Amino acid sequence: MSFLNRRRFLAAAGTATAAAGVLATRTAVGAPAPGGPFRHGVASGDPLPDAVVLWTRLTPTADALPGSGTGPTVRLEWEIASDPAFRHIARSGKATATPDADHTVKVDATGLAAGTTYWYRFRYQGTVSPVGRTRTAPAAGEAVGVLRFGVVSCANYMAGHFSAYRHLAARSDLDAVIHLGDYLYEYGNGEYGPGPAIGRGHEPAHEMVSLADYRRRHAQYKTDPDLRTLHAAAPFIVTWDDHESANDAYDQGAENHTEGAEGSWTTRYAHARRAWGEWMPVREPDPRRVHRRLVFGGLADLSMLDLRSYRSRQVEQDRLGDVGDPDRTITGDAQMEWLKDGLATSRARWKLIGNPVMISPVLFPPLPEDIARPLADTTGLLPPEGVPYNVDQWDGYTADRRELLGHLRDRGIDDTVFLTGDIHSSWACDLPLDPGTYPAGSPSVATELVGTSVTSDNLDDITRSQPRTSSLAVETAIKGANRHVKYLEFDSHGYSLLEVTPQRVQMDWVYISDRTDPRATARRAAGYQVLAGSNRVSPAAAPLAD
Numbered sequence: 001m002s003f004l005n006r007r008r009f010l011a012a013a014g015t016a017t018a019a020a021g022v023l024a025t026r027t028a029v030g031a032p033a034p035g036g037p038f039r040h041g042v043a044s045g046d047p048l049p050d051a052v053v054l055w056t057r058l059t060p061t062a063d064a065l066p067g068s069g070t071g072p073t074v075r076l077e078w079e080i081a082s083d084p085a086f087r088h089i090a091r092s093g094k095a096t097a098t099p100d101a102d103h104t105v106k107v108d109a110t111g112l113a114a115g116t117t118y119w120y121r122f123r124y125q126g127t128v129s130p131v132g133r134t135r136t137a138p139a140a141g142e143a144v145g146v147l148r149f150g151v152v153s154c155a156n157y158m159a160g161h162f163s164a165y166r167h168l169a170a171r172s173d174l175d176a177v178i179h180l181g182d183y184l185y186e187y188g189n190g191e192y193g194p195g196p197a198i199g200r201g202h203e204p205a206h207e208m209v210s211l212a213d214y215r216r217r218h219a220q221y222k223t224d225p226d227l228r229t230l231h232a233a234a235p236f237i238v239t240w241d242d243h244e245s246a247n248d249a250y251d252q253g254a255e256n257h258t259e260g261a262e263g264s265w266t267t268r269y270a271h272a273r274r275a276w277g278e279w280m281p282v283r284e285p286d287p288r289r290v291h292r293r294l295v296f297g298g299l300a301d302l303s304m305l306d307l308r309s310y311r312s313r314q315v316e317q318d319r320l321g322d323v324g325d326p327d328r329t330i331t332g333d334a335q336m337e338w339l340k341d342g343l344a345t346s347r348a349r350w351k352l353i354g355n356p357v358m359i360s361p362v363l364f365p366p367l368p369e370d371i372a373r374p375l376a377d378t379t380g381l382l383p384p385e386g387v388p389y390n391v392d393q394w395d396g397y398t399a400d401r402r403e404l405l406g407h408l409r410d411r412g413i414d415d416t417v418f419l420t421g422d423i424h425s426s427w428a429c430d431l432p433l434d435p436g437t438y439p440a441g442s443p444s445v446a447t448e449l450v451g452t453s454v455t456s457d458n459l460d461d462i463t464r465s466q467p468r469t470s471s472l473a474v475e476t477a478i479k480g481a482n483r484h485v486k487y488l489e490f491d492s493h494g495y496s497l498l499e500v501t502p503q504r505v506q507m508d509w510v511y512i513s514d515r516t517d518p519r520a521t522a523r524r525a526a527g528y529q530v531l532a533g534s535n536r537v538s539p540a541a542a543p544l545a546d
Helices: 021-027 163-169 211-221 225-233 265-279 317-324 333-345 369-379 398-411 459-463 471-481
Strands: 042-045 052-057 074-081 089-097 104-109 117-124 132-135 147-152 176-179 236-238 292-296 300-304 350-355 416-420 426-432 444-450 485-489 494-500 504-512 522-531 537-539
Touching: 042 117, 042 132, 042 225, 042 236, 052 074, 052 117, 052 132, 074 104, 089 104, 132 225, 147 163, 163 225, 163 494, 163 504, 163 522, 211 265, 236 300, 300 333, 317 398, 333 350, 333 398, 398 444, 426 522, 426 537, 444 522, 459 471, 471 485, 485 522, 485 537
Parallel strands: 147 176, 176 236, 300 350, 350 416, 416 444
Antiparallel strands: 042 052, 052 104, 074 089, 074 117, 117 132, 147 494, 292 300, 426 444, 426 485, 494 504, 504 522, 522 537
16 A cells, blocks of 8 residues: 555655776666667666576567557567676577567576676667666575665655665665565556656556556656666565555455456456566566565575465454454465465574565554644545554554564564565564563564655655654654654655664665655665664664765
């Protein structure tokens, strides 16, 4: 779900220089691709110690536009090198772009050296694509001193410019970018965000439902220069949340889907899943499965969850007593067993979990009238007295949460950190099994670090109040009622920087000055750390070094 969506408000309250020589202007990392066959740029993802996925989208002829299903089947070349001038080619080959795959191209470049930076590019009929920079994962079991990740989520094209991506792409120290979902949004123009008013209308202009719609929307997002630059700067590790299909999606439908008028959910979901698989740099040994695990030496495992495909329908506001029903699930049985087994058998110091929706329990107390009333007027569904749970998050599936956190406690599994998006705000939380008796009666068994949105509406946007004014009362009330919540900021957009060492995990939140300004500046606002063995968050001793 969105932190603030159009029908409910349940949560209430980095770029290196590239090739020299005659190709320099064409092969700079993240260089613009205006027109031509490589107008959607390049990307990489899912790094392994010996392989990485390389991606591009080819436009071979004028009619082979995204979603058209037309155009020829053509061959193109790819190469990956250990230097930006491509003097030392590590691997190369040919690939095929077909209309059946919307002319998207994915190559699993294998036989690479572990823990190594590479540069890659594609060629088609004498035209060279922009150059991308990527990096393989460290060797299995290797003693790794440090990892750095960018962490992002919730990027609504209509809501603002992707300046957060631009600032993150300027870094040269990223092992990967972790994208936690809501990479794009399904809404039509005028439904969610200023859109055309800031020159950022969606394509197509209507809500995406068909396969062609989803393909065209993915294509539009990959023409954004800041997103293209970030894709070319570092490999992505992605999962999806609801807006890649439709708001508040679950296994049999979605809040923003109407059977009949918009066709069957099974068909729409299949369209969304197919387009996502085509347009994202993901490795898909099983095209029906999104959840997967990547290993970074002996330092960290990263388990990316899919919390949309298998979940039960969200409970209604008048059935909140059903949130603990053991027959209801957010993960599905098979994914839960996969996750628990991975945590129990991991040999890594840190168990990182890419978690699309928030797992920390949050009880929302009554809100001040001057906050509650505008929210109720905007969403139409927030009662003035506040709501006790965000039922689209793990708060709506408490049996699954108790099973997972109990597994960590019973197995003595330390150093598990959930990395979360979705809620368009910034949080650092301890994760007790029983928040009511925390900390004395129920110590923390894990931690959660939540990154804010790239552009999607947060609290001050929805209430149309000045940043850091009315939100302060909500933050204070929530932290007062939820002692395990140590940091909370509801108003800012941006990205997070995550550093992992044997001694600690630290997240720094970096906020942009104005999402509607394409030249927005960025500043580091806060940092929290988790010391090894502590299972607790605490303020970071110092900002992460640039």
